[in-house]
Amino acid sequence: DTEVTQTPKHLVMGMTNKKSLKCEQHMGHRAMYWYKQKAKKPPELMFVYSYEKLSINESVPSRFSPECPNSSLLNLHLHALQPEDSALYLCASSQDSGPGAQYFGPGTRLLVL
Amino acid sequence: QKEVEQDPGPLSVPEGAIVSLNCTYSNSAFQYFMWYRQYSRKGPELLMYTYSSGNKEDGRFTAQVDKSSKYISLFIRDSQPSDSATYLCAMSQGTSGSRLTFGEGTQLTVNP
Numbered sequence: 001d002t003e004v005t006q007t008p009k010h011l012v013m014g015m016t017n018k019k020s021l022k023c024e025q026h027m028g029h030r031a032m033y034w035y036k037q038k039a040k041k042p043p044e045l046m047f048v049y050s051y052e053k054l055s056i057n058e059s060v061p062s063r064f065s066p067e068c069p070n071s072s073l074l075n076l077h078l079h080a081l082q083p084e085d086s087a088l089y090l091c092a093s094s095q096d097s098g099p100g101a102q103y104f105g106p107g108t109r110l111l112v113l
Numbered sequence: 114q115k116e117v118e119q120d121p122g123p124l125s126v127p128e129g130a131i132v133s134l135n136c137t138y139s140n141s142a143f144q145y146f147m148w149y150r151q152y153s154r155k156g157p158e159l160l161m162y163t164y165s166s167g168n169k170e171d172g173r174f175t176a177q178v179d180k181s182s183k184y185i186s187l188f189i190r191d192s193q194p195s196d197s198a199t200y201l202c203a204m205s206q207g208t209s210g211s212r213l214t215f216g217e218g219t220q221l222t223v224n225p
Contacts, residue, residue, distance in 0.1 A: 042216065043213075045213070090157070100205060101145070101147055103159055104159070105156050107155070107156045109154070
């Protein structure tokens with residue numbers, strides 16, 4: 001089973017709202033990732049968690065706050081977003097060894113009004 | 114200059130054609146190479162990954178890596194309308210937990 005699940009599928013929020021995106025995998029993977037993808041562009045890496053510790057932060061604005069409660073779950077907390085943050089947010093995971101091929105979830109389509 | 118170059122297309126072929134998708138890269142530190150398929154408004158789906166130079170086959174798909182030329186390819190045999198999607202090449206320097214560097218993606222349409 002190579003499934004990564006994400007909720008919600010769609011999210012509309014105002015600039016003053018606080019919301020969270022959730023990601024879950026049960027493949028025993030120990031690395032998890034958040035990406036942002038704009039239309040007709042490749043995914044852009046935001047954060048990497050390795051063994052539940054934040055290992056890469058790609059200088060993402062503080063209005064995005066990641067959290068890894070355990071090895072299967074990854075959250076992305078959103079606060080005071082801007083309209084330009086509207087995008088598809090993708091979660092991915094990979095094994096803790098080997099080539100590190102990343103398995104992506106279906107994404108959350110976010111619209112900020 | 115981008116680290117990974119991929120022809121964005123769009124590429125349109127008739128059903129049954131052999132499709133060739135290509136990426137070139139400049140960073141010789143890349144060791145792991147992947148191809149993803151992404152349907153409209155969906156997450157990328159891992160198709161193939163490989164480490165060494167040479168060919169890797171999976172059904173109608175063949176991935177080819179030439180590290181000496183810094184060139185990777187994905188071949189799709191007997192293409193089907195269901196193959197219509199955007200194909201992304203991706204590569205990384207290290208193992209799990211490393212960042213992937215993506216190409217821009219090639220949009221493929223297979224016409225019935």
